[in-house]
Amino acid sequence: MTLTIRDLSVAYDDVPAVRGVSLEVPDGSVLAVLGPSGCGKSTLLRGVAGLEQATGSVAWDGEDVTRLPTHRRGFALMFQDGQLFDHLTVGRNVGYALRLRSRGRAARATEHARVEELLALVGLEGYADRLPRTLSGGERQRVALARSLAHQPRLLLLDEPLSALDAGLRRHLAGELREILTRAGTTALMVTHDHEEAFSVADRLAVMREGRLVQEGPIDEVWRSPVDAGTALFLGYARVLEGDAARRVLAAAGAPAAAAVAVRRSAVVVDERGPLEGEVRSIRSTPQLQRLVVAVDGLGDLDAVAPLDHRTSPGDRVRLGVDVTRVAALAGD
Amino acid sequence: MTTTRRLLGLGALGLLPAAVLGVFFLLPVSGMVARGLVVDGSFEPGAVLEVLTRPRTGRVVWFTVWSSAVATLVAVLLGLPAAYSLHRLEWTGRRVVRACLLVPFVLPTVVVGVAFRQLIGESGPLGPLALDGTAWAILAGLVFFNVSVVIRVVGSAWESLDSRPGEAAAALGASPAQVFRTVTWPALRPAVVSAASVVFLFCATGFGVVLVLGGLAFSTVETEIYLLTTDLLDLQAAAALSLVQLVAVTGLLVLAGRLRAVPDPTVRRTTAPPRRPRRGDLAPLGATALLLLAIATPVLSLVVGSFREALPGGGSTWSLENYRALTGQGDNQALLVPVADALVTSIRVAVDATWMALLLGGLLAVLLTRRSRSRTERRVRSVLDGLFMLPLGVSAVTLGFGFLITLDEPPLDLRDSPLLIPLAQALVALPLVVRTLVPVLAGVDDRLRQAAASLGAGPVRALLTVDLPVVWRPLLASGGFAFAVSLGEFGATSFLARPDAPTLPVVIFRLIGHPGRLNYGMALAACVVLAATTALVMLAVERLRVPSLGAL
């Protein structure tokens, strides 16, 4: 019961968009493909869904589905903007896939019950008779999700399911999405450009750039050791330092030397006993801590954090330590 | 205050179309009907009622309704796969095919009828089917002339349809047929109903086709009105049938309005490029190929015929003689003017008719698709919508005679105005323009206009920014259609044309009206010239690109 993608390539008018991607998504797990806009991740998803002509192979549980048309693959694709059917009510949108598969009065009753159940699952009880255009963005996405889950597809493909939403809603729905997918035991392949979204929904992570897969693995593994500077920056590391700077930061963290190091914004901490020293350039308070930019001697500007009760102001000199769990050593180019 | 200004603005927008329709349609038709109802100065509807109770009237009305309905259905069924293949799929030559598909629309009925009959006649290649003179031949002819309406109207709506809802459905497990039924069809339905109602009206008032292909065994309301008016001068009976037409057309329009209504007319438009055909597209492509073949056969037989020169004493040979004869007046006096002159006249009139139809149709479409803010406003809109379809459904004879008896006194003595011919043709083309533009404009999310307004765009600027980019291609398509309608129009033109400045169809009609193999060959050659001109103009129109208006 595993999705296996082998050497998948898709080209638009001879311009390759996806180049030889191979991936596996085990049963019941959620894999997030992370990459910047235009890296080919949506095209990869469309290729898996059968919406683009692709070379290579897509197999489910050992069965090759590469030649099957979209509707025979038994996958469901949830679009970035939901793609609800505007001429159908919410209830009929959600029940759409069920109606495709059965008819008759008994089926209608089952459909009704299942639709209610799904709407409850996504927190939209009582919305069945509304038209999509009367819904907010978040509600539309939930309907789209319910619609994709209705016929219990063996694989759910999610194309930036939350990116159209505002930040707060996105964080909230990401958690819900994770819970809904886990509860339904759905195997899912999600693409996104937002690493937070990927972390909160997926078990495993794959990073794509310029049509190629650059890294794949369990989330914490990818997170801890990004394969190169670009990946590190994309995963949310604030800066990548090289050469002497990298060596000094790693030394400060007590880690072995490497050609480069990726540093998170919270990796450098104001610490009176810290090995580094610099001049505070700016301070910004957040609810949990203070964020500083410090001109570290011989290293240049670095982000740093300090507890809320630490009093300092621009122009002050401070000592800094490095949290080894918040830096990642990178191999050189 | 603002409401009043808004309504005044809308009213002003409708003023020109309403005035044109009033003077050039309502006045002549009511004048003609009144002649039938008023006998010796007193109102006598009795005679009209008597006509309606004649069994013959019933037969004629029934035949008109069923033959038009069946022909419309067939045209829609054949037109849909072709609209898909020609507007959604990318393949070499589709532009040329699209341009050529309009050719049947402009060919003179008489000549196509003759070409058709040479195929299906007793000694023709399809003779064994014994179609000549049957209702089937009439249906085939009606479909031949009108299927391009379906392809064009539905195609331009289909072209800009977002493909992603369909993909979403497929991803939920819908087969292509289910995708079509549950997603594509609801989005296309307004356009299909629009096309079907126009085709139905064309069929119901189709005149030459019925007579040429059906022989004399079949009469439609239109042929009957012609006979009653021109030969028998029985104006009461003609008025009765004209009233039947008006009532039936009104009923049809109400029905079509109902069928067109959708819960949410907003359609997401994209400029998604057509894609290359896949294996699943074989069926529509095959159906399209068959349709093209069926349409091309009579046209090809015309082309072949135009290159045959009759030899004295029988037989014929390949030659360009027919075309050479067209270029001058030569010894053949049937050509009062060289065909080149007639072609120029035709094109001049067609350009006028096109801009008139686009101007009036564009104003109307904008008027019809602004959001109604009250029930009355909505009512007024739907009445207007139907009113401008009427000219398609009313006999050209009634209209032509009406012109002459009502527009005869100053200030409306327009009987010999050069306006008359292009205007008459524009009235015929107008519903096509409106029906192509309205679904597209109605699909524009009103919030886009509001957004433009909130950014400081006046109504005109908002129109240019929001509506024009969306409507540009359909506007071109309907402009092409109007042009074709005008190039091929014969009925009204033959009433109004000046003999020393005939249009090409009039010349063709004159050529085919006289014996002599050269005359016949020249008529065929002139048809080919007309067809080629149409196809070239359509091709040029297709090549016009949307200037980038998004930045306005």
Add this chain to the structure above:
Amino acid sequence: MRRTAFLPTLKPALATTLGALLLSSCSLVGSGDDDGSATDAGGAEPGAAEAGGTVVLVTHDSFSLPKKLIKDFEADTGYDLELRSNGDAGSLTSQLVLNAENPLGDVAFGVDNTFGGRALEGGVFTAYDGELPPGVEDFALPGDDEGALVPVDNGDVCVNVDLDWFEREGIAPPEDLDDLLDPAYEDLFVTSGATTSSPGFAFLLATIAEFGSDWQGYWEDLLANGAKVVRGWEDAYFVDFTAGGGDGDRPIVLSYDSSPAFTTDGEGGTTTGALLQTCFEQVEYVGALAGAENPEGAQAVIAWMLSEEVQAALPESMYVFPVREGVELPEDWARFAPRPEEPLAVDPADIEANRDTWLREWQDLVSR
């Protein structure tokens, strides 16, 4: 290579052509060249007609005369001749009658002897006061006592046969209307409809003239013998007739007595012939419209239509015979288009009184 070289030149060419079309094609603006003078002259005072002015000739859509003759007329008389066409002969007459109180022009040409009665009844025309050239009087419409309708041309609608076909088949061609009922000619005759074509109506009148009140019986037998009725003359002649160019399969067709002049075999003969005992005579008239704005001009047009030049041009322009005596015919016409001596005829008043009934009865017969 060729293709790429071709495209760039095509695009500007297309653009230029389109642009030129758009600029030059406005028929409303650009129509000045040939009727600018007419408009100027049209503005002349009423009553100043002798000094020129416009004269409007209303006619049907088959009207055609060489441009040179029209120019000569305008030069000789000082009038500008404006032509206005209004449908076919039937609708022309109907329109003239409907607009009798506010005429469509000054003079009308194209009303024929099958519709003449209606025009007279409707008071459409006023008398011509010029001299009639020799021979014209013979074609006057019976019942037109004041001479309002002036004959211009004539021609006979006759059954035509494909002589070659009959020779090949070794059958003698038919000679008169009765012969068409002979089983030997079963499925060989095609005619155009009386309700849909002017020659078709003339043929119906021929059978009425021949068989009187029993014409319906004749038609029943004719249809029973496989006669085919199609819409127009062109359908019958070009599609169904064996010698019409369309490779039809019926060697007997309804056409005109002049038609054999168009089927010459290049060896001094013609391959078709008209059956002179089946002919119905059609005469076309010109007349000055009552209440015309330019009555003098109308009279001048009538005189011109009777002139030798116009009369001589009629065969090749409008496929009809002149009414004026002594006008020379084209060579082929003179040789291959013999005229019937006593064509069949029906009194115009009878036609006017019975047209409705006859056409309805006929239509019921053929659509049965």
